[in-house]
Amino acid sequence: MTSKKYILGVFEDEDVLLDAIEKTRAAGTKIYDVFSPYPIHGIDDVLGIQRSRLPIVAFFCGLCGTSFALWMQIYMLGFDWPMIIGGKPHIALPSFIPVTFELTVLFAAFGMVITFFIISGLRPTLKVPVMDVRSTDDKYVMAIELKEGTDISKLNDLLRSNGAIEVNEKEVVK
Amino acid sequence: MITEERLSIPAGATKRFFYMIAIGLVLLVAGLIIAANFSGGHGEAHGAAAGHHAAGWGQRLLANLWLNNVYFTGIAVVGVLFVAIQYVAYAGWSVLIKRVPEALGSYLLVGGVIMLLVFLLPIIFTGHNTLFHWTDHSVHEVGNPNYDPIIVGKSGYLNIPFYVIRMVAYFTLWFLFFKWLRKESMAEDLNGGLDHYNKSIRLGATFLVVFGVTSSMSAWDWVLSIDTHWFSTMFGWYVFASWWVSGLAAITLTIIFLKQMGYMKMVTSNHLHDLGKFLFGFSIFWTYIWFSQFMLYWYANIPEEVIYFQERLGGNNNHYTWIFFFNLVINFAFPFLVLMTRDAKRQMIMLKIVCIAILIGHWFDFYLMIMPGTMRGESGFGLIEVGTALTFLGIFLLRFTKELSKASLVPVNHPFLEESIHHHV
Numbered sequence: 001m002t003s004k005k006y007i008l009g010v011f012e013d014e015d016v017l018l019d020a021i022e023k024t025r026a027a028g029t030k031i032y033d034v035f036s037p038y039p040i041h042g043i044d045d046v047l048g049i050q051r052s053r054l055p056i057v058a059f060f061c062g063l064c065g066t067s068f069a070l071w072m073q074i075y076m077l078g079f080d081w082p083m084i085i086g087g088k089p090h091i092a093l094p095s096f097i098p099v100t101f102e103l104t105v106l107f108a109a110f111g112m113v114i115t116f117f118i119i120s121g122l123r124p125t126l127k128v129p130v131m132d133v134r135s136t137d138d139k140y141v142m143a144i145e146l147k148e149g150t151d152i153s154k155l156n157d158l159l160r161s162n163g164a165i166e167v168n169e170k171e172v173v174k
Numbered sequence: 175m176i177t178e179e180r181l182s183i184p185a186g187a188t189k190r191f192f193y194m195i196a197i198g199l200v201l202l203v204a205g206l207i208i209a210a211n212f213s214g215g216h217g218e219a220h221g222a223a224a225g226h227h228a229a230g231w232g233q234r235l236l237a238n239l240w241l242n243n244v245y246f247t248g249i250a251v252v253g254v255l256f257v258a259i260q261y262v263a264y265a266g267w268s269v270l271i272k273r274v275p276e277a278l279g280s281y282l283l284v285g286g287v288i289m290l291l292v293f294l295l296p297i298i299f300t301g302h303n304t305l306f307h308w309t310d311h312s313v314h315e316v317g318n319p320n321y322d323p324i325i326v327g328k329s330g331y332l333n334i335p336f337y338v339i340r341m342v343a344y345f346t347l348w349f350l351f352f353k354w355l356r357k358e359s360m361a362e363d364l365n366g367g368l369d370h371y372n373k374s375i376r377l378g379a380t381f382l383v384v385f386g387v388t389s390s391m392s393a394w395d396w397v398l399s400i401d402t403h404w405f406s407t408m409f410g411w412y413v414f415a416s417w418w419v420s421g422l423a424a425i426t427l428t429i430i431f432l433k434q435m436g437y438m439k440m441v442t443s444n445h446l447h448d449l450g451k452f453l454f455g456f457s458i459f460w461t462y463i464w465f466s467q468f469m470l471y472w473y474a475n476i477p478e479e480v481i482y483f484q485e486r487l488g489g490n491n492n493h494y495t496w497i498f499f500f501n502l503v504i505n506f507a508f509p510f511l512v513l514m515t516r517d518a519k520r521q522m523i524m525l526k527i528v529c530i531a532i533l534i535g536h537w538f539d540f541y542l543m544i545m546p547g548t549m550r551g552e553s554g555f556g557l558i559e560v561g562t563a564l565t566f567l568g569i570f571l572l573r574f575t576k577e578l579s580k581a582s583l584v585p586v587n588h589p590f591l592e593e594s595i596h597h598h599v
Contacts, residue, residue, distance in 0.1 A: 041598065042598060051516075055515070055516070059514070086473060086475065087475065088473075094465075094468070094469050094472055094473070095469070095473060097465060097469070098469075
């Protein structure tokens with residue numbers, strides 16, 4: 001059982017929040033995370049989150065799908081159990097295209113979802129601490145991890161001067 | 175406050191377009207003289223032996239005029255369609271670039287006149303237009319050796335007066351909507367307010383209905399009826415997809431050129447990104463339509479249907495086979511692979527290369543639709559083709575740049591202008 005302490009700045013306005021994030025980061029404070037009722041446009045840039053590399057995964061999963069589909073059809077219809085269908089050659093590429101397309105999409109989609117689950121650690125036993133229930137309603141919550149020797153009053157001043165309407169402390173037990 | 179930004183065409187540019195037309199015409203005439211002197215006798219002998227029309231230099235000229243006019247008319251009308259769609263979709267991102275597609279339609283008037291002349295002049299002088307087999311009256315006469323019951327069966331739709339009426343109707347409607355949308359947009363610059371915007375939405379919605387019908391019908395008339403016996407329910411979509419993606423490429427390319435000349439500073443890589451997504455997506459859409467049409471005919475392999483693809487793939491002594499595959503590579507594989515990443519869609523140089531490739535690629539797509547039915551295995555790619563294309567490009571650019579310089583490049587009073595300036599993806 002480890003527990004961590006967080007300082008929570010509660011904000012009422014999206015623009016104030018974005019501005020506060022920039023100023024807090026400029027002051028050298030590391031932000032743990034920001035919770036909001038809906039995705040905020042442009043918050044990734046402000047928080048300094050790097051672009052996801054998921055598209056690269058998608059490309060290679062798609063490539064696997066294409067190769068698998070072509071191999072499967074060529075092997076099955078060309079070598080394992082050759083059949084004449086509609087007078088076409090055993091390996092008739094145009095008729096393989098629809099299945100190849102579908103499997104490419106399927107592999108890319110499933111590959112992306114599975115990779116996303118693994119990378120972000122989403123699993124059935126995962127417990128997600130709710131910092132402040134109001135962040136699912138109409139408030140925006142900025143969480144800063146409290147480490148040994150952090151000056152709480154200084155953080156308090158920083159958040160309040162940047163527009164936080166409340167500053168709370170929360171202990172999360174993992 | 176956002177100020178107007180007017181495009182002033184450098185004196186050299188207009189002169190260059192005239193040179194383009196002049197060089198095109200010289201090449202065309204030189205090509206025609208060479209073709210007339212070298213292949214005249216051969217064409218007749220071959221035609222008689224093969225039992226169909228000799229494809230001489232006159233036919234080649236007609237086919238080229240038709241091909242380029244259909245291609246550039248398509249790009250012009252796609253400009254109007256693009257503006258209409260943006261209005262109906264209440265789109266904000268495209269406001270900064272909308273003056274470019276808005277001006278594209280100015281070619282429609284020229285296109286209409288050329289198309290009418292190319293269709294009617296041969297009929298007036300020789301009795302029928304050799305591009306369109308169905309205009310030959312001998313195929314309609316019972317007892318004539320050329321009598322063709324299939325074409326007679328279609329003569330309720332494919333007859334010369336109705337065809338001309340339809341052609342005039344398409345161009346009139348398209349040109350009127352181009353003018354109306356343009357007028358509202360320019361009046362908005364002067365007066366502001368929401369009236370012009372709301373009226374543009376109504377105009378745009380009406381145009382979508384009009385274009386939905388006329389785009390398919392014009393594709394049947396101008397391209398499909400060349401192969402009179404053949405039919406395809408996908409054809410309207412196929413021609414539309416080709417027009418649409420070339421139009422998008424033309425819009426994007428113009429914006430990039432304008433940006434490089436120092437105009438449109440407020441257009442950022444975010445706007446280019448959206449245009450890049452359009453190009454990427456609709457290149458795939460075109461391929462989807464292409465394949466949907468091809469696979470059913472290939473799979474069913476019914477002689478009267480598959481003849482269309484036989485002429486293009488393997489038939490005519492493999493005359494068109496390389497263009498058939500080139501078409502797929504340049505219009506699908508190339509944009510698909512190059513524009514796949516986000517960075518490529520946001521860089522001007524990548525977009526520029528892809529736009530030029532798409533514009534060339536879809537010209538060849540139309541080449542592949544029009545030439546086999548008109549020239550059989552004797553089409554070429556030489557002075558005549560390059561000359562005609564250059565001439566049309568010159569005329570198109572003259573009209574387009576003149577229209578573009580008539581209004582501010584920034585629609586200063588558009589209600590969504592702010593949204594477009596802050597557009598971010």
